Amino acid sequence: MDSAAAAPSINPRRALIQLFSRLRTSNGQTNPLPIYTQLTAMGEVIPAPWGGNLVTSYQLCHSILRDKTWTVPDRAWRSRQSNNTRWRSPASLQMSQTLPLLNPPHHTRIRRTLGNPFDQSTLFALHRTVEKAVDHLLNDFTERLHDGAADFVTQVSEELPVITIGHWMNLPPADYALLRTLTHDQVHTQELFPTASDLALSDAATAQLRAYFREFIKERRTRPGDDPVSQWIRTWDAHEADRDAADAAVHSLALFMILAALETTSHLLANIIRLLLEHPSQMDAIRSQPELIPDAIEEVLRYDAPIHLISRVAAADTHLGEIPVPAGEMVHLLIGAAHHDPAQYTDPHVFDVRRRRGPRESGTTTATGPSTHLGFGAGIHYCLGNALARMEAATLLAGLLKRPLRLNITAPAQWAPRVAFRRMTSLHLAAP
Ligand code: HEM
Numbered sequence: 001m002d003s004a005a006a007a008p009s010i011n012p013r014r015a016l017i018q019l020f021s022r023l024r025t026s027n028g029q030t031n032p033l034p035i036y037t038q039l040t041a042m043g044e045v046i047p048a049p050w051g052g053n054l055v056t057s058y059q060l061c062h063s064i065l066r067d068k069t070w071t072v073p074d075r076a077w078r079s080r081q082s083n084n085t086r087w088r089s090p091a092s093l094q095m096s097q098t099l100p101l102l103n104p105p106h107h108t109r110i111r112r113t114l115g116n117p118f119d120q121s122t123l124f125a126l127h128r129t130v131e132k133a134v135d136h137l138l139n140d141f142t143e144r145l146h147d148g149a150a151d152f153v154t155q156v157s158e159e160l161p162v163i164t165i166g167h168w169m170n171l172p173p174a175d176y177a178l179l180r181t182l183t184h185d186q187v188h189t190q191e192l193f194p195t196a197s198d199l200a201l202s203d204a205a206t207a208q209l210r211a212y213f214r215e216f217i218k219e220r221r222t223r224p225g226d227d228p229v230s231q232w233i234r235t236w237d238a239h240e241a242d243r244d245a246a247d248a249a250v251h252s253l254a255l256f257m258i259l260a261a262l263e264t265t266s267h268l269l270a271n272i273i274r275l276l277l278e279h280p281s282q283m284d285a286i287r288s289q290p291e292l293i294p295d296a297i298e299e300v301l302r303y304d305a306p307i308h309l310i311s312r313v314a315a316a317d318t319h320l321g322e323i324p325v326p327a328g329e330m331v332h333l334l335i336g337a338a339h340h341d342p343a344q345y346t347d348p349h350v351f352d353v354r355r356r357r358g359p360r361e362s363g364t365t366t367a368t369g370p371s372t373h374l375g376f377g378a379g380i381h382y383c384l385g386n387a388l389a390r391m392e393a394a395t396l397l398a399g400l401l402k403r404p405l406r407l408n409i410t411a412p413a414q415w416a417p418r419v420a421f422r423r424m425t426s427l428h429l430a431a432p
Contacts, residue, residue, distance in 0.1 A: 012042060013049050020419065024193060029415035029422065032308070033349060036337035045320040050193075052330035053320055058344035058374075060320070061310075061333040065378040070312040071103045072381065073330065077313055080328070091189035091202040094210065097248070098256035100381050107380065110249070113235050117228060118387045126168060130392055133163045134399040142405065142431075149410040149430040156396070157269035157427075158262075164392055165261040169254065170227035171216070182209050183262045184423070192309060192332065192419040213254045217247055229254055257385075263423055265389045267306035268297075269396055270413075270424045275300055275351055277409050277429070282353045287401055296353040297393045301375035303351050308336030309420040310377060335374045344372070405431050 016039075022028040023035050036056070039046065044057040055061050064070045071077075073087070075096035081087040095101055099110055118126075137156045144150035162176045171179070185205035188198035217229065224230040232253055236246035276283040276296065286292045310333045314325045325331070340348040345355075356372070376383035383389075407429045416423040 012046070016042070016046060016054075017049055020193070024417055024419050026415045026417045029418060030412065032336055033340060036334070036340055039334065040337050040341065045323050047323065048332065052332060053323060053325065054332045054334055055320065056334050056337045056341070058338040058341040061335060061338040061374055062378055064312055064331065064333060065310070065374065065381075067379075068104075069315050069318055070331070071315045072101050072107075073311060073313050074101055074103050077328065086189065086194055086199055089189060089199050089203055091186060091199065091206040094206045094255075095189060097252045098259075099253070099384075100256070100260075104380070110253075111380070111384075113232075113239065114253070114384065117384060122168075123387055123391055126164065126388070127391060127395065129167050130160070130164055130395045131399070133160055134396050138399055138403065142403070145405075145429070145431045149428040152273055152427040152429050153266070153270050153424055154426070157266045157273075157424075160269060160392055160396060161262050161265035164265075164388070165258060168227070168388075169229055169257065170225060175212075179209075179212075179258055180262060181205075182212075183259055186259060187263055187421050187423075190420060209255055209258070210251070213251050214247075216254065217250055228257075260383075261385055261388070263421060264306040265385075265392055267422050267424060268300065268389055268393050270427050271304055271306075271422075272297065272300045272393055272397060273400070273407075273429070274409065274413055274424070274427055275303065277407060279351050282351060285353055286397070290398065290401060292353050293394050293397050293401075294390070295356055296397065297390055298373065299351065299353050299355050300393075302339045302345070302355070302373035304422070305335060305339060305373065305375035306422050307375070307377075307420060308422060309334055310374075333374075339373055339375075407431055 019035050019038055023032055028035060039054070040056045042056075044055065044060055046054045046056065048054050055064065073096075075093065078087040078092060078096050086092055099107065099114075102110065137159055141150055141152070141155045144155065158180060162180050163173075165171075166173060166176050166179075182205040185201040186209060187202070188194045189202040189206070191198065194202065217233065220227075220229050221233060224233065229250065232250045233246070236249045237243070240246040240249065276286065282296070286296055312331050312333065314327050314329050314331070316327045318325050318327075320331065338344070342348055376386040376389075408431075409427065410430045411426075411428045413424050414426045416425055
């Protein structure tokens, strides 16, 4: 476990900078909880030295996500920021055309045209594919274990999401590796403190992704099918007289679905295995009661969600408690810390797969209801892929549990130096 940093009370501004510098390293990412505890102790709302405010409490994060006074930093907001800032970079401007960075009424219109892309029948159809992929990936992984430790991240958790979304969108499997790499590079623009070289990587990846999906849509127009991209083309052709505008809408959707689906789900899949192997009694509980699988997934999403920070912008002058916030100022919701807020969760640092079943069944925790985490956000931008991610996680866990495999972790998991988007880069496992 990481040790605590210098006492924040001496100089809050300096302490905050130090805490975020540590959080941003791979060591800080190995165990961010002590850093979050210190941040939470500094207050529910903390003025950020780099501008705006940080929010650490569950209740305030939740209400901001659901409150129309708070908007997302859209293209208009980005264009108002000074030149040469990260907000004006090509990757940032491209992102601002995607669903999570649109405000109403534009957001409402696009979300309506999408409907629920992962409704029951779509999920049912995809489940068979995911099951087959899980079987195949776990067979290969088990084979590799005969030669010693194998990396669960590269062999399984990074593979399943790209196979799943690739199958859904009918993308050529030969392109999966490229799309995965471009996604890793592109995400830097969505981070809190991207460096100049991170941003350069993100811009280059964005350019490649743009070109890829431009060609892909062109090809789908000549050979339409019953995949979602062909469906979006039909929908947008009906909505837009201008073919270029229709293509641009489809392009943003296709590109964002890939960005949204890969790293997040990979993190969830790897983290479920890591946390269960680190808590053997919880793994035993699921082995003896597989009906706890959905509960375990929700607890992983609370304990260590793939996204630890979400940003919003004040639409009008407002207040966060006593602190005045002018229109246009940004607030950073520290979801990772909010998920360990003692005012919301009893024993927040305890990883307890029975947590949402309540004290009678779990004996250790308080029932806080089935959807009391912000892992998929809340409000109008609530994640559209949540059901797919949950299904992939449940299928993988069920597939693993039905095998006579007893795994252990042979080396500490490695993490990318990030703040907002968690990324485990390796998790070496062995079957002694
Ligand atoms: C464990 C996996 C996932 C996690 C933790 C996750 C998390 C999130 C979060 C926190 C948001 C809200 C962002 C905000 O409010 O600013 C979001 C939005 C979104 N997610 Fe996910 N996501 C996951 C998987 C997926 C998948 C698999 C897809 C699609 C295939 C997807 C598609 C989307 C879309 C389209 C939005 C934007 C919704 C909107 O703005 O209306 N996500 N996701």
